[in-house]
Amino acid sequence: xxxxxxxxxxxxxxxxxxxxxxxxxxxxxxxxxxxxxxxxxxxxxxxxxxxxxxxxxxxxxxxxxxxxxxxxxxxxxxxxxxxxxxxxxxxxxxxxxxxxxxxxxxxxxxxxxxxxxxxxxxxxxxxxxxxxxxxxxxxxxxxxxxxxxxxxxxxxxxxxxxxxxxxxxxxxxxxxxxxxxxxxxxxxxxxxxxxxxxxxxxxxxxx
Amino acid sequence: xxxxxxxxxxxxxxxxxxxxxxxxxxxxxxxxxxxxxxxxxxxxxxxxxxxxxxxxxxxxxxxxxxxxxxxxxxxxxxxxxxxxxxxxxxxxxxxxxxxxxxxxxxxxxxxxxxxxxxxxxxxxxxxxxxxxxxxxxxxxxxxxxxxxxxxxxxxxxxxxxxxxxxxxxxxxxxxxxxxxxxxxxxxxxxxxxxxxxxxxxxxxxxx
DNA sequence: ACCTTATCGTGACAGATGTCACAAGCAGGG
DNA sequence: CCCTGCTTGTGACATCTGTCACGATAAGGT
Ligand SMILES: NC(=O)c1ccc[n+]([C@@H]2O[C@H](COP(=O)([O-])OP(=O)(O)OC[C@H]3O[C@@H](n4cnc5c(N)ncnc54)[C@H](O)[C@@H]3O)[C@@H](O)[C@H]2O)c1
Ligand SMILES: NC(=O)c1ccc[n+]([C@@H]2O[C@H](COP(=O)([O-])OP(=O)(O)OC[C@H]3O[C@@H](n4cnc5c(N)ncnc54)[C@H](O)[C@@H]3O)[C@@H](O)[C@H]2O)c1
Numbered sequence: 271x272x273x274x275x276x277x278x279x280x281x282x283x284x285x286x287x288x289x290x291x292x293x294x295x296x297x298x299x300x301x302x303x304x305x306x307x308x309x310x311x312x313x314x315x316x317x318x319x320x321x322x323x324x325x326x327x328x329x330x331x332x333x334x335x336x337x338x339x340x341x342x343x344x345x346x347x348x349x350x351x352x353x354x355x356x357x358x359x360x361x362x363x364x365x366x367x368x369x370x371x372x373x374x375x376x377x378x379x380x381x382x383x384x385x386x387x388x389x390x391x392x393x394x395x396x397x398x399x400x401x402x403x404x405x406x407x408x409x410x411x412x413x414x415x416x417x418x419x420x421x422x423x424x425x426x427x428x429x430x431x432x433x434x435x436x437x438x439x440x441x442x443x444x445x446x447x448x449x450x451x452x453x454x455x456x457x458x459x460x461x462x463x464x465x466x467x468x469x470x471x472x473x474x475x476x477x
Numbered sequence: 478x479x480x481x482x483x484x485x486x487x488x489x490x491x492x493x494x495x496x497x498x499x500x501x502x503x504x505x506x507x508x509x510x511x512x513x514x515x516x517x518x519x520x521x522x523x524x525x526x527x528x529x530x531x532x533x534x535x536x537x538x539x540x541x542x543x544x545x546x547x548x549x550x551x552x553x554x555x556x557x558x559x560x561x562x563x564x565x566x567x568x569x570x571x572x573x574x575x576x577x578x579x580x581x582x583x584x585x586x587x588x589x590x591x592x593x594x595x596x597x598x599x600x601x602x603x604x605x606x607x608x609x610x611x612x613x614x615x616x617x618x619x620x621x622x623x624x625x626x627x628x629x630x631x632x633x634x635x636x637x638x639x640x641x642x643x644x645x646x647x648x649x650x651x652x653x654x655x656x657x658x659x660x661x662x663x664x665x666x667x668x669x670x671x672x673x674x675x676x677x678x679x680x681x682x683x684x
Numbered sequence: 685a686c687c688t689t690a691t692c693g694t695g696a697c698a699g700a701t702g703t704c705a706c707a708a709g710c711a712g713g714g
Numbered sequence: 715c716c717c718t719g720c721t722t723g724t725g726a727c728a729t730c731t732g733t734c735a736c737g738a739t740a741a742g743g744t
Contacts, residue, residue: 272694276731284675288654302691311656314691315733322693330692330739347675348682355674362576366569367670372654376671417677440684441677443670447495447579449518457680459673463574463650464583466666467562468491468554470624470648473664475555477647479724483701509721521721522703529723537709537722 275323280347282320285310287343288376290336302333344377354381354415356439358430359422360390360400363445367419368396381413403433410437417441424448482530487554489527492517494550495583497543509540551584561588561622563646565637566629567597567607570652574626575603588620610640617644624648631655 275283289309290301303314303321321328321339324346328334344350355373357364357380367373368383385391386403393400401409409415418439422430427446434442441457444450447465452458482490496516497508510521510528528535528546531553535541551557562580564571564587574580575590592598593610600607608616616622625646629637634653641649648664651657654672659665 274730278731280676280679281672283679284672285656287675288671304691309656311658313733315735318692319694319732326693328692329741331690331741333691346682347679349675349678352678352681362573366573369569370670372671373674376675378671378674416681417674419674441681443673443677449492449516451518455684457677457684459677461668461670461673463577463668464495464579464585465488465491466650466668467580467585467624467626468494468556468583469487470650470664470666471556471559472487472490472554474559474623474648475553477662477664481700485701511721520703522705525721525723526702533723535722536711538711538720540721 271322271325273319273323275320279320279323282310282312282316283343283346286317286320287340287347287349290340290343291375297336299336300329300333301336301339303328306334349377352416352441353377353379354413355379355417355419356381356406356410356413356415356434357383358385358403358406358418358420358434359426360385360395361421364421365395367421368398378417380419381415382409384409403430406433407437410434410439415439417443419443419445421445478529478532480526480530482527486527486530489517489519489523490550490553493524493527494547494554494556497547497550498582504543506543507536507540508543508546510535513541556584559623559648560584560586561620562586562624562626563589563591563613563617563620563622565591565610565613565625565627565641566633567592567602568628571628572602574628575605585624587626588622589616591616610637613640614644617641617646622646624650626650626652628652 286306289306303317307314307317327338327342355378357367360368360383368380373380380398383398383400384403384406385400390400391402416439418434420427420430420442424446427444427448428450431442431450431452435452435456444458444460447462493513496513510524514521514524534545534549562585564574567575567590575587580587587605590602590605590607591610591613592607597607598609623646625641627634627637627649631653634651634655635657638649638657638659642659642663651665651667654669
């Protein structure tokens, strides 16, 4: 309970959680920081430090109770409360995201998809109707979604973000390769492939 | 020249570069750290510090020469030498990546695509033939590609990574939601959407 | 009841990263 | 030619993040 979690620590918590949920059954009831660390490629001390930020629920000599830890992590991450997600921009990437079953297994469900291309609106994809972006506000309040994923072209991103915020969205995952500005109380994360490629490139160069 | 660049600093350099290349023409010949910082949402001091790690090429009172800075950044990131990239796993996500024009504009070209599904092998997508994964080694040496992107299912990731390394690939961008192990001299980057969603979720919870 | 063994939780340290503030330096005008 | 104004580059400082080492503690056997 001693220290505030670091910002990358939060992503490690998510990794721990994913590891726990991925190994299904037929496992020991307890897992040590050492084993957990191995599984996600970090150090045992790091794991303990991260977890200790949220109380003390390991038992010396045994490790952490898997089920309890899983539940605790789910609570910390707040996964129960954020299941519904909306998607804006059903192009190449958006379609892949809609098809992705990995979100499901992590408790997230894309409950609505939007676009502004009249040729796409009304079509069905993976059991979801692509809706007119102008219905955003109504659908967001109806589904009570708090998070949105945007995969629209870079120059449309800021406009879409503004609309999402007006509609009541509080957290946005942005795939467009551009920085957007949001009020302080809105959470924003970027996923930026080409920056990662650049970084890889740099590291190759300066090996 | 005073300090080593931080690891996140490298990603900022890539952002600076992208900003410079995105604003085309009709701009002042010089740009100040202040303006550059605004454009990528960082501080001016941060920009200067990052750039100063690679020598001194700003002029007091004026700022940085755009063209020179762009060239310098390209050199630092090593973009000239890493244009050819191969892709493994042409599913939902892989297809979107193949279609993505943004890599092109950042100097990267996907020169070959591989899969192990016999129904996909031989098909053409965006002017590229999907090839048998068993031809990996031959094609990699022929194209002299140093980087690879993998978008295969999580349980196939490690195998594919091993094959890529055998084939001579030195940097890998991994989209599979799993940690893979590589020798120390191989560079690896993960792009992990659902972890980012989890993080968003956490931040919503603990606003 | 006590001892052994394994593992946790955490204070103290080390290292990495970011911020501030200001002397130094170039450009352009009078 | 010097003065003014702006912007850089960087030492010193502050903060954040990760590592180490070890005392504390629970479980299980003897
Ligand atoms: N395709 C990839 O692999 C990839 C990779 C990295 C980043 N990205 C980024 O993701 C974003 C989407 O990429 P894509 O390849 O799917 O592009 P795309 O052009 O295929 O899809 C964009 C979609 O957004 C819709 N759209 C445009 N403006 C809109 C608006 N104002 N409101 C609602 N919908 C709108 C378009 O109709 C289209 O369906 C882009 O910013 C791209 O740079 C894509
Ligand atoms: N689709 C998404 O939006 C999305 C989002 C996040 C992460 N991911 C991850 O990206 C990866 C790909 O996702 P997807 O939706 O495209 O899956 P997919 O099943 O549509 O595509 C996977 C492709 O990989 C091929 N493949 C399987 N094993 C292979 C092997 N050993 N060698 C070569 N090719 C092989 C398959 O034939 C298939 O074409 C997965 O790990 C997924 O978890 C996808």
